[in-house]
Amino acid sequence: MSDLFKNLSKNIKEAGRIRRGEMAPSRTFTYDAVDVRKLRESVHVSQDTFARMIGVSAATLRNWEQGRRSPQGPARALLRVFEKDPKAVVGALT
Numbered sequence: 001m002s003d004l005f006k007n008l009s010k011n012i013k014e015a016g017r018i019r020r021g022e023m024a025p026s027r028t029f030t031y032d033a034v035d036v037r038k039l040r041e042s043v044h045v046s047q048d049t050f051a052r053m054i055g056v057s058a059a060t061l062r063n064w065e066q067g068r069r070s071p072q073g074p075a076r077a078l079l080r081v082f083e084k085d086p087k088a089v090v091g092a093l094t
Contacts, residue, residue, distance in 0.1 A: 034071055034079045036064040043090055053093045054078055 017023040040050040040061075051061040056075060063069040071079055082089040 031076070034064075034076060034083070036061065036071065036079065039079060039082050039086070040065070042086055053090070054082075 014023065018025050040047065043050070045053070047061050047065070048058050051058040054061075054075065060069070064071055070076075078089070
């Protein structure tokens with residue numbers, strides 16, 4: 001058996017133990033929630049307009065604002081940039 005396969009097998013078994021609660025993960029990641037409504041209101045636009053600006057459906061935006069879902073991946077990254085420099089993002093997206 002190759003070392004790569006042995007290492008992969010060991011990691012899979014470890015993941016199983018973590019999932020079953022038999023072992024704590026070596027590290028965890030937490031992300032602060034993005035206040036999407038606050039961001040949208042800061043540029044004084046409607047939900048529909050903001051959704052079109054950032055390339056998501058109005059329903060998705062409503063879900064984020066109402067806390068039923070949270071932005072993930074590229075949408076989260078865009079909103080984080082928006083938090084830091086809303087004028088730059090609005091300028092780039094309009």
